[in-house]
Amino acid sequence: MNNYRCAVIGAGFIGAAHVEAIRRLGFVEIVALCDVSGAEAKAEQLNIGLAYSDYRTMMDEVKPD
Numbered sequence: 001m002n003n004y005r006c007a008v009i010g011a012g013f014i015g016a017a018h019v020e021a022i023r024r025l026g027f028v029e030i031v032a033l034c035d036v037s038g039a040e041a042k043a044e045q046l047n048i049g050l051a052y053s054d055y056r057t058m059m060d061e062v063k064p065d
Helices: 015-024 039-045 055-062
Strands: 004-009 028-034 050-052
Touching (some): 004 015, 028 039, 039 050
């Protein structure tokens, strides 16, 4: 099975649950998080290496699967 690189857009109310669900898949790595407010703090809290406030920049730079 292939491993996939994933980026999450939006870390609001249910964002942490989505991150946890993606991680439980076992073959997906979350490489970046995008949120318009406090992206760096949210990414750090969720143990995600990269944080962005603009999804277009994130997609251009990270190029997730």
